[in-house]
Amino acid sequence: MSSKEWLYSYCPEKVCTAEEALQHVKRGNRVFLGTGCGEPQHLIRTMVGAPGLHDILLYQMLSYTLAEFVDDPNFTRNFSLKLFFVTSVMRKAAFEGKIDYIPAYLSQIPKLFRRGQIGLDVALVQVSPPDAFGYCSLGVSVDITKAGMESADIVIAQVNENMPRTWGNTTVHVDDIDYFVLKNEPLITGTPEAFDPHILERIGMYVTQLVDDGATIQIGFGRLPHGIVGYLNQKNDLGVHTQLVTEGFLPLFKNKVITNSRKTLLRGKTVASLCMGGPALYDYVNDNPQFEFRPSGFVSDPTMIALNDNMTAISSALEVDLTGQVCMDSLGYMFYSGIGDQVDFLRGSAMSKGGFSIIALPSTARGGLVSRIVPNLSAGAGVATTRGDVNFVVTEYGIAELQGKSIYQRVMELSQIAHPDFREELIEVAKDRHYIFADQLPPSTDDLLFVEEYKSMYEMRDGKVVKFRALLPSDEFAFRNFFYSLQEQTVYNRFFRRIKLFSHELAQQQWADLDYHDNVSLVGLTRTKGHREIVAIGSYAKAEDGYAEVAFVVKEDFQNKGIASYLIARLADIAKKNGFKGFKAIVLDTNASMLHLFRKVYPNAKYELLPNKHYDITMDFDGSPYINVES
Numbered sequence: 001m002s003s004k005e006w007l008y009s010y011c012p013e014k015v016c017t018a019e020e021a022l023q024h025v026k027r028g029n030r031v032f033l034g035t036g037c038g039e040p041q042h043l044i045r046t047m048v049g050a051p052g053l054h055d056i057l058l059y060q061m062l063s064y065t066l067a068e069f070v071d072d073p074n075f076t077r078n079f080s081l082k083l084f085f086v087t088s089v090m091r092k093a094a095f096e097g098k099i100d101y102i103p104a105y106l107s108q109i110p111k112l113f114r115r116g117q118i119g120l121d122v123a124l125v126q127v128s129p130p131d132a133f134g135y136c137s138l139g140v141s142v143d144i145t146k147a148g149m150e151s152a153d154i155v156i157a158q159v160n161e162n163m164p165r166t167w168g169n170t171t172v173h174v175d176d177i178d179y180f181v182l183k184n185e186p187l188i189t190g191t192p193e194a195f196d197p198h199i200l201e202r203i204g205m206y207v208t209q210l211v212d213d214g215a216t217i218q219i220g221f222g223r224l225p226h227g228i229v230g231y232l233n234q235k236n237d238l239g240v241h242t243q244l245v246t247e248g249f250l251p252l253f254k255n256k257v258i259t260n261s262r263k264t265l266l267r268g269k270t271v272a273s274l275c276m277g278g279p280a281l282y283d284y285v286n287d288n289p290q291f292e293f294r295p296s297g298f299v300s301d302p303t304m305i306a307l308n309d310n311m312t313a314i315s316s317a318l319e320v321d322l323t324g325q326v327c328m329d330s331l332g333y334m335f336y337s338g339i340g341d342q343v344d345f346l347r348g349s350a351m352s353k354g355g356f357s358i359i360a361l362p363s364t365a366r367g368g369l370v371s372r373i374v375p376n377l378s379a380g381a382g383v384a385t386t387r388g389d390v391n392f393v394v395t396e397y398g399i400a401e402l403q404g405k406s407i408y409q410r411v412m413e414l415s416q417i418a419h420p421d422f423r424e425e426l427i428e429v430a431k432d433r434h435y436i437f438a439d440q441l442p443p444s445t446d447d448l449l450f451v452e453e454y455k456s457m458y459e460m461r462d463g464k465v466v467k468f469r470a471l472l473p474s475d476e477f478a479f480r481n482f483f484y485s486l487q488e489q490t491v492y493n494r495f496f497r498r499i500k501l502f503s504h505e506l507a508q509q510q511w512a513d514l515d516y517h518d519n520v521s522l523v524g525l526t527r528t529k530g531h532r533e534i535v536a537i538g539s540y541a542k543a544e545d546g547y548a549e550v551a552f553v554v555k556e557d558f559q560n561k562g563i564a565s566y567l568i569a570r571l572a573d574i575a576k577k578n579g580f581k582g583f584k585a586i587v588l589d590t591n592a593s594m595l596h597l598f599r600k601v602y603p604n605a606k607y608e609l610l611p612n613k614h615y616d617i618t619m620d621f622d623g624s625p626y627i628n629v630e631s
């Protein structure tokens with residue numbers, strides 16, 4: 001028996017035309033509409049054309065079909081749109097004041113319906129045909145649809161054979177639906193618009209550096225987050241716990257990058273509540289047990305998100321101010337998107353063991369004319385994601401880590417990843433506001449993409465890993481903490497004097513010449529209790545005659561594990577590329593370890609013992625004959 005025949009035999013009185021069903025919508029009713037690609041398009045179009053409908057309030061999450069009508073005064077006279085999110089097709093109408101935006105956390109919207117804070121009279125939804133037991137599936141739009149149906153007095157469902165049947169908490173029994181309108185039509189397709197490939201590639205690279213194998217990822221709404229998905233293709237065993245699955249996920253599923261095998265909540269399952277894509281995606285999720293579609297009240301509940309170890313939330317923003325306040329739902333006074341689930345996922349990931357969040361955004365807008373890292377948010381811009389929620393911020397110029405950092409540190413982190421044209425201006429404003437020291441040097445105005453090549457990883461003899469990267473101005477606090485953690489003798493061997501104070505001024509001297517070509521410092525970091533700490537610094541600085549002076553310092557409990565040996569090789573690679581012919585070093589004659597190391601790596605080095613018992617060592621990269629001038 002076909003599902004159509006089944007419906008006619010089980011509940012013939014409920015099967016009707018859209019026109020008949022919509023007669024149950026009355027003047028003044030509050031009507032819930034199914035979400036996004038699961039919208040009941042036929043019901044919506046019929047409702048708009050139905051005679052006698054006045055003062056109808058329409059509640060919806062992601063709205064597409066109604067975009068056809070928003071410019072028609074007849075429509076706006078009779079229907080008011082209350083949207084939880086402004087989709088791209090609705091943006092113009094929102095700017096023109098034709099839409100009333102409801103700012104609400106996605107996790108909370110089902111409760112607003114259930115508690116009657118947003119009362120609903122009718123729900124118009126789309127479902128798959130029922131199975132032999134009378135269960136229809138909400139398919140690609142489970143999100144807030146279930147709560148909308150359960151809270152409305154009357155439920156009218158468009159039964160569409162093109163709606164996939166999805167696994168999870170997605171089914172509704174025909175007994176819970178009042179009217180069925182049988183109408184097949186293609187589902188709405190939605191592929192996020194292409195993003196500037198150059199910026200996307202760079203942001204993708206930085207985000208990829210942060211995402212660990214085995215992490216469970218969330219991808220927020222918007223074309224940038226969904227563009228980033230493609231860059232995760234080198235990862236292994238990712239899990240997914242997210243609101244929206246788009247077509248960009250398909251290669252990761254098919255290539256087994258996403259296996260969900262290391263998830264700690266619903267292992268083996270891709271947890272989501274919505275799909276947005278085309279037939280390829282809809283076919284893939286159809287009857288696929290890999291998916292666990294659940295309502296938004298579950299998916300976006302921070303306490304559920306937190307049950308995923310290593311939860312990594314990736315979303316986007318419109319503007320971020322120098323203190324870390326994030327605006328993502330309005331462009332100034334104009335409502336642009338929605339609060340959605342960013343805060344839900346930022347909080348959930350912060351509570352997850354090993355979890356964290358990333359907000360990615362291009363550094364500029366309007367063709368590079370304005371910075372998106374701003375001294376203060378635009379007038380009218382709203383803050384849903386507070387300074388206290390934000391963790392990593394990524395632009396095409398790098399990664400800023402803000403969690404637990406002071407305003408001073410945030411300014412340095414964020415101005416460093418702003419577009420080079422805006423960095424000095426941001427620093428100047430921050431000085432005026434006394435956010436940073438008046439003598440603070442601005443970050444380099446160069447595009448530091450090339451320092452990505454300075455990144456590397458070294459596995460120590462005990463198997464632990466040290467990650468190396470260029471020292472950045474934002475490292476000032478970590479830099480001072482590192483030096484204060486060292487023993488007096490270690491500091492003496494490095495600087496040949498007793499230094500008691502690693503002040504801001506000293507750090508500034510360090511940055512003053514840092515240009516990443518003639519003057520390079522690499523820091524080695526290890527993970528300690530969830531955060532990275534500096535355990536080694538190796539530097540070279542331009543000296544005379546084509547040489548660079550090199551120096552190292554390694555934290556005592558990390559010494560004799562090969563770190564300095566590795567650093568010498570890395571610094572030599574960089575120095576060679578920057579045209580140096582060799583290193584020079586000054587070493588105390590009692591520094592057996594350093595002398596041993598230089599001898600090992602540069603057996604042909606020249607040694608000159610100076611009267612103050614220091615060796616002046618010259619090491620040629622091309623291997624000059626070993627002349628021992630020790631006396």
Ligand SMILES: CC(C)(COP(=O)(O)OP(=O)(O)OC[C@H]1O[C@@H](n2cnc3c(N)ncnc32)[C@H](O)[C@@H]1OP(=O)(O)O)[C@@H](O)C(=O)NCCC(=O)NCCS
Pocket residue numbers: 489490491493494550551552553554555558559560561562563564565566585586587591592593594596597600
């Ligand atoms: C010198 C220093 C940078 C070396 O760093 P490190 O990461 O421990 O170096 P490595 O582990 O790569 O190599 C150390 C080598 O010295 C050897 N060594 C250690 N103590 C030694 C000693 N008393 N006599 C001879 N060799 C010694 C180790 O065995 C090792 O050699 P190996 O690899 O052949 O076994 C570190 O000890 C340090 O930070 N010291 C204080 C600051 C300093 O002296 N800086 C130098 C100023 S240029």
